[in-house]
Structure formats: C-alpha cells, structure tokens
Amino acid sequence: MDLLLTKGAQTCQDFVNLVYQDPEIVNTFPQLSQLQDQLNAQSPLPPRAQNCSDGHGGLRNTPNSSPASGVGGFTPGSEPPQQPLCGYVHKVTKQKESKGRRQYFSAQLQCREQTWTVMVFDLAKREVFISAEQDKRAVQLDRVKFVDGQNIWFKDLSSISFVQEGSLPFSYDVSLDVQTLPLEQLLNSHPDEVNVHIAAMQMIQVGHLPTKAGEYLQRVEWKVADRTAAALLTLWEKPLLSGGEWYDVTNVKVDFYMGKLRLQTTRETEVTVVKSTHIPYALPSDSAIPENVVLKISCVQLDVKHCCPRRHLQDGACRGKFITCKKQNCKMKFSCMDLKRVVSGRLHVRDSERVLDLQDYHIRELLGNKIVDDSQSTKNALETALLKIQTVSVCFYKENILSMTAST
Template sequence: MAKEFLLENKPLLTEILSAEPDNILQYAHSKKVVTQREYNTLSHLQSSHSQEITVIKLLDMLINRGEEYCYGFVALLHNPEITANFPRLRELDWATLKDPSSKVGNLQATSEACGYIHNVSAVKRGKKTGYFNAVLQQEDESRNIIVFQQQLRDRFATAESRRTPVKLAKVGLQPSISGNNKMEIMFTDTSTFSILEDLPFKFNSDLDGRVKDVALADLQENIENAVKQKVNVTVEVIQKLKECHRKTRANKSMPMVEYLVGDIVADSTTLTNLTVWGRKNTVEEGKWYRVTNVSVAQYGGKTVLNTTSESTLTNVASGRKCDVPHDMVQPEKFVGKIIGHWLSQEYTCPQGHPLERVDTTEKMVTCKKCPMTYILSKMGRITRGKLSLQSDDLVREFSVEDSVIRNVLRGGWEGRESVKDIEDALVELPPVTITALNGHVLTITSQDVTTQDEKRNITVQQRV
C-alpha cells in the first residue's frame, strides 16, 4: 500500500526531497495532494526550520491523511518532471508497490471500480492527448472519471444510455483538482473497460451531475451549497471593473477581466462579479450573455463567478436592463498629459509560467517549471505599473495594466522591447483621456480622438 511505502521509505525520501523541498511542495500543492492551508503552513516552516523538517512534516501530513492521499503523492513522484529534478528517486524499491492484494496496488494499474456511467462529456483537447470526463456511480458514492482512451468515448456513452453496469480495471486514483477532498478515477492507456451482467445496486436516475442553469438570486440564497459548484448563468454585463494578469493555482500568469454582472427575476435585480479568464472569451458592456460552466466562489459574504477552461460565452437577445444603484459603479474620466511613470516588466514562458531573474542581455532563458530553455525574444512580456497625469495644475496618479498600455500604443508597441522604450512611447503621446475605476485605468484614449467639447466637459467633471 502507498501509506506503507511512504513509511518504509521515509528516511530515504527525506534525504532525497530535502535537496529542494520547495520544488516538491509546489508540485504537491498544484496537484491538490496538500490543501492551501497545509501548503501555507509548510511554506512558512521553511523560513524557520531546516529543509529536512519541512519534508518530514509533509510526509507525516500525508501519512496521517490516509491511503488515498499517500497514493496521490506516490503517483506524483512518478511524474517525469519530478524524477528529472530528483534522479535519486530511482533508488527507491518501487517493486514493493506491486502486491496484488494491496487496496490500491502499483501505480500502473491494479485498482478496479464497478458501477454505472453518467454524464459522459465530449472529447477534450489536453496538452499532449485527448480525453473525456464521466461520472461513475458506485454503491456508496460517485467519482469523476478522466478517460485518456478517447476511442472508448462511444462505449462509455452507450453504457450510460442503456444504463449498463460496467467494470473499470487497472485504473488509478488521484486527488480531485476541484479541491473537494475526493479522489478521481484515472482511466489511462493501460486501463480496461468491460460490461457486467448485474450489480447489487441499481442505476440512479436522480444522479445528475450535469451543469445546471441557475439564477444569481438562487446562488446568493444558497451560498454555502453553491460554492465550488459549476453552473450556467444568463447575465447582463454591466461594467468592466478591472483588467490585469493574475497567477492561477497552477502558478501560471493568465489575463483576466472582472465585470459587474446582473440578472433579473420577477423585476428584481441581483448583482455579482464575474471574472473572465484568458483572451478567448470577450464580452461587451450592456449586452446579455449565457455563460456556461462557471465556477462559484465566495468573497466578502457573497457569491462571485469565474470562467473555467470549459466555459462558453454566448450573446443572447434581451431588451431588459438591470437596475443598478447610481452611485454603485461610477468610472471617472480624466484628461491630461502623461508626465510620469513607474513601470515594471514580467516575462512568461509559452506555458504561462512567470520567469525569475531574466537577464535581458542573454539570448536564452530557462523556465524551471517546464523545465525548458527558451529563446528570450519569444517569451511573453507583461508590463504594468503607475502613470502620473497632469491637467493644468492638477496632477493625478493611476495604476495601469499591460492590456491598456498595449491598446493605447497600438502600432507603436512593436519593436519596443525594454521598459524604457515603452515609457518613452507613453510620454510622447499627445494628451489622453483616461477612464478609471477606483484608481485603476480601464481605458486610455489619445486626445486626437477626443473632441475639444468632450475635453471641456471632462475637465469640469474632474474639478468638481
């Protein structure tokens, strides 16, 4: 069993992983082998204790949590990226995991699971291969399945439609990426699918894990049950609140735009925030959208929504407008000349990982997360910081993000590699009109597309 394996090899594992405990901790966190709270505790421990203590605490934590999480960690140690960073892992006696009487068995395939198939998804595109998802209804619980044999999708779908009992053999388990403390079934290239004649329990037609359409008001009323679920919503995009890059749980830098959205039920408006991740999903203010597969979270005592990799945003017709308090969202406009700046730049690899300590005099740069060495000129660059604007005798300071800078420079962006080049281009602009919310710039428009009447009106507003 995996738990016994960790106990037996604890001294050697401590010695091996102590060479770079932060590395294994990052992987364990990204794969949900440890919770956010446990990760924070172990990270803090590194600053005041030896590297060995951090690894010992990590192993003890996993052993105390039980077999499933020990298995998830042992499976993680087989990751090629991990073995490349810790080559001495090959010294471990992995044969001790091959006991066929073991509950979990070896990492390749000894577990089996029986039940009924539900909610077979379409084939999706992964980094290296295609896959699809399903749910297996077992006697006492249901588990998500990730199937990497996409050619079996029709057989899974047929088993679902005919309510046929099945057996999945030579499958593995790993902690769910949804953070719900459950294990997912991994149906790999060596796993097998077969039909059973019968099971001691029946197909549960009430088990419906499909994503449901809900109203924002229902989410607010049932906030505790809604958190961590995926839902579909139809909302009006009212106002952009913020646009920037944020690090995801996988430690990748990804563009995101936060909007105020709302819907209407029985003439009553419910408002919340929707964060749209990535560049593929774009929306316009004042229009209604059906947004699918959004995850529900809780922030400040209310529900907030985030798009996922499976989300779609489709414009839908609606002649209605949400009722928004006049003083709730009031972007301001400011016309002036950019007279100061304080910008910084972050590089990212093609996978979105932030790159540390980039030497811009070198042609190549290494990403430790991939791990891979790349051509520096092919890396992504994220520029952000603060701008100072002057209008007559009034000077204001605003925070500005990469997408806003790129939009205002447009064609002037190409060929400007350094922060200084970008700063020079910004101060060379004619007077600009800034739209900002809570000190964060939403848009910058060159003065040549702003009329003198508009400038006079905005000048009056910004002095009031």
C-alpha cells in the same frame, strides 16, 4: 507472454479465452484447454457477473485486504485489485491538454460507495462516455489504472461497455449533474458548479493576471443578475459581455467572499447570448460600452526589464551567471537563464496626440511570446517589429485597454 504474466490472472484469463476461439491454435497447442480449466477453477464466475452484481463499483475486499485498508480494500499507493468499475457517467468534459502536451478529457463515475474522477486518454471513447451520460446508462470500465483513492486513469488498453439495465443495485444520482439554478437558490445551497441564466449589468473591473507558466490571462469582472438575485461574475479568457443582454453561462464555480455571491468561469464554461428584446433591468448610470478602434502606429518606445521565476521585478541590468532576488520575501539565487523578460512602453498614434501605455501582455498579444522571450530580440528589435505591424485594433473600456491585436 512474459508481459502478460505481469498483468495478473484476469489478463491471462482474457488472453486464453481469446486464443481458445481459434480451432487451429487449439489443435496446435493441445494443453491450452488444461490451462483454461485451471484459470476457470481460480475464477468460477464470469468477470462481469462477479464484479457488477456486488454494486460496489467493482472494488471489493480481497482475502488479503480489510475494510480499514481503504476504499473498497484499496490502499492509496498500493496496487488495487484487478477488477472493473461499474457505475453511471457524469460531467464529461471537453478535450484538454496536460502539462506533458498529452490530450485527454475527464468524467465522473458514480459508483455505489463513492464517485471516481476518470481521466480518459483514449479520445476515441469520448462519444461513448457522452452517450452514457445523456442516456443515463450504467457502464463498466475494465483495465483502468487506480492513481489514488479518488482518481483513475482510462488508458489505451482500457475499455468501456454498457451494463444491462437494472443490473446495478443503485440508481442514477441526478444531484451529481450540473444543474441550472436561479441565483437566489445559490444563496442557500452551495453546489460546486452550476449553470445560470443571467443578464449582464455592469463591467466592474478588467485586467490581466500572470500564470505560473508565464502567460497572461484576461480577467473581467461583471455585475450580473437574474429575476431572483444579483452576483459578481468573473470571466477568465471569455468573450466580452454586453450590458443589458441575457446569457446562458454553463459550468461556473460558486463561491462566497465578504458575504457576496461570486461566480467564476472554468475551462468547461460556455457563454451563449440569449436573444431577447426584453431588458429587465435599467443599466447603471455610470455603465459604459466597450469601444473598438483601429489605430495607426506612429512611434514606439519600450523599456525592457527582467523578473525572477517568482515574478519579482529586478532593478537595473542583470549581469553574471547568477543573481540574488532583491525582493524582501524572496532573497533567492537564480540563474540568469531562468529570468523572464518584462516589456512595457508607450505607443504613439499617427495623426493624433493619443498615447497608449503598453503592458507586457499587450506586446505579447501583438508579437507572441516566442519573439519577446528570444534572447536575440533586443529592445530596438522589438520596437522595429511593432512598427512593422503599422495598424492595431484596440478594444477600450473606460480608457482601459481590454485587448490589442494586429489589424490587417
């Protein structure tokens, strides 16, 4: 009961209404009816009718707030009024994982005065959010946590329910949905995300970039086009395209750099091949097709270095408990425990004079981050682990290694 008292009058009202439905409880606690009359006097209208009919998404100015205090009377950093949000659901995402390894998904809630970003930690409610988006039905969110003036959290105690059709004084905004647009239209309008129907023309660049977490992401840049215009498409950790094929690419970000239209994939992007025998463009003469080759390992020579948390390579061996980064723009002192291994080397192919230059991300693809970063794994131990793999499957593009995996 003490916990309920800290949740505000609305939570107490809901609890009293719930227990009042049991006749035995009412007979046992006769003063319960008096308590319910007091709560009803403080809130004469039912919560749903009171909050959804105002059309402000459930946030209204309270007697202790003014319109200048924030969105709907909510000042970021303060506790918002305990009222539900009413609106329409847009852009329900896939399941994600937070830094704390917690599973969630996000969505957009279109209210009358603004659009909120909803982070939903109750994964069981995802089908309800998807249904609300597909059917374009208005919903009401109860007991959500307001993080700031743009974001809210939908947690285990939160709830979602459908609102009677026509009860909101505003309609579904189609412009908030991710639309499929031709490339030419993107040159004039600048939406945040779009779906595109494009043909892969030519692979421009391939590489791997490190993240703050120390992982490597594959980055492949393609020249793409449709029947209206051309653009550059950057694929992050996505399947390789084939020149001349048509693709449906969803949820790509739109950007302009040096006057050129650029598209970038996101975590929500899906790439689907569109089966068609019609190739509308002649591929460039210097275009190449990725080649998959299975090779047997003959010998491995590795070199192990270290880098600071800002990924600056350190020259020589790292001795002592602390080191000072020698990079001119860094000059920071780090504990040796914070240093990260950077392994590179050469792989000799059996029955051939071919030698592959191995980068750190190639070795991590073969052995895994845990083995490479283990302090007990010396250079000799890593070389032995690679030799035990014996056979690798390598994908080449113009002599550049796109990927390398252990072959069974």
